[in-house]
Amino acid sequence: MAEIPNINKQAFDEVYKIANSGDDRPVLMLNLNTYFHGQSTLSSDAYAAYNSAVEAILREVKGKILWRSPVYGQPVGKQNVDEVLAVWYPNHQAFIDIKDAPSSARFAEAKNRVVKHAIIHRSDPYTVERVP
Numbered sequence: 001m002a003e004i005p006n007i008n009k010q011a012f013d014e015v016y017k018i019a020n021s022g023d024d025r026p027v028l029m030l031n032l033n034t035y036f037h038g039q040s041t042l043s044s045d046a047y048a049a050y051n052s053a054v055e056a057i058l059r060e061v062k063g064k065i066l067w068r069s070p071v072y073g074q075p076v077g078k079q080n081v082d083e084v085l086a087v088w089y090p091n092h093q094a095f096i097d098i099k100d101a102p103s104s105a106r107f108a109e110a111k112n113r114v115v116k117h118a119i120i121h122r123s124d125p126y127t128v129e130r131v132p
Contacts (some may be wrong), residue, residue, distance in 0.1 A: 006118070015122065019092040026093050026125045028066070033087040034117040039070055039082050048111045053103060053110035060101040061094040063087055080117075125127055 018024055024056055035041035068085040089095045098104060111118075 013091050013124065015095060019038070019060065024091040025123065027089050027095060028123045028125045029087045029089065029095060030121040031087060031121060032081045032119040032121070033083045033085065033115050034081070035042040035082045035114050036116045041114050042070060044045050046110070050110040050114045053107040056103040057098055057101050058087070060095055060103055061097045063089040063094055067091055081119075 018027075036043070037048070041047050041053075054065070064087070066086040066088050068083060070083050071081045074081070098107070103108075
């Protein structure tokens, strides 16, 4: 089982509440990652190992990366972020299950090698609405 660093207890309690309700539903987690060596991390072997671990653990909980992108600066505000990942989960329970998934130790180890700081925002799944 992997430890969850920097947990926001109130927000995590809400995730547990939804997961344990009869109304669990898909969720999008927007990950804002800062890497130890900035964007140069994106081409490193450690980053490749991290991506492999991310893919494995998401397969196990049936989640998927919808998109990811390096960050090229913050025109408004000030926050040090190197990459943004939009990760879809079939429900809140799947997000919780990451800590107990078979690859959780591998994932935590790979993440700890490259991710200096991460912020995760919980939101509704992304949908494209047609504008008439």
